[in-house]
Amino acid sequence: MQATQTTLQPTDTVALRIRQGVSVASLISLVDSAHDEGSIAYWVEATRGAKRGLPDEFGHRNWYQFEVFVDDLWYLISVNTIIAGIERVLNGDTQVNDAIRRSIAQDVAEGLDYGYIDDEALDVIIQVGLFGEIVYG
Numbered sequence: 045m046q047a048t049q050t051t052l053q054p055t056d057t058v059a060l061r062i063r064q065g066v067s068v069a070s071l072i073s074l075v076d077s078a079h080d081e082g083s084i085a086y087w088v089e090a091t092r093g094a095k096r097g098l099p100d101e102f103g104h105r106n107w108y109q110f111e112v113f114v115d116d117l118w119y120l121i122s123v124n125t126i127i128a129g130i131e132r133v134l135n136g137d138t139q140v141n142d143a144i145r146r147s148i149a150q151d152v153a154e155g156l157d158y159g160y161i162d163d164e165a166l167d168v169i170i171q172v173g174l175f176g177e178i179v180y181g
Contacts, residue, residue, distance in 0.1 A: 129173025
């Protein structure tokens with residue numbers, strides 16, 4: 045049986061296992077922040093394959109996926125990475141500082157406000173989404 049992949053649009057909403065709806069545009073903005081703002085730069089050796097979406101209402105084209113080179117391997121960071129990281133953190137699947145877990149929970153409850161989340165929390169989300177745990181920092 046072949047798996048099918050659904051193409052998500054920025055206007056879509058996805059249901060997380062934590063039973064909280066979050067817009068795809070908000071998730072994309074987190075990927076964009078990770079690419080542009082440097083929250084993960086201290087453990088990423090290189091990036092490649094960055095892809096931008098269509099312009100938003102302000103004309104900005106967010107990065108929606110890119111690859112990072114870490115410890116001799118390439119990893120894809122995308123909306124799916126963000127979803128996996130948020131779910132694992134909020135479901136308690138990995139050990140995370142309680143203050144960061146509460147911060148992420150509050151941000152998700154508020155709909156991520158188009159990606160407004162602090163760098164430390166975003167770093168945790170991405171590491172947990174990629175590796176299943178916090179490896180760096």
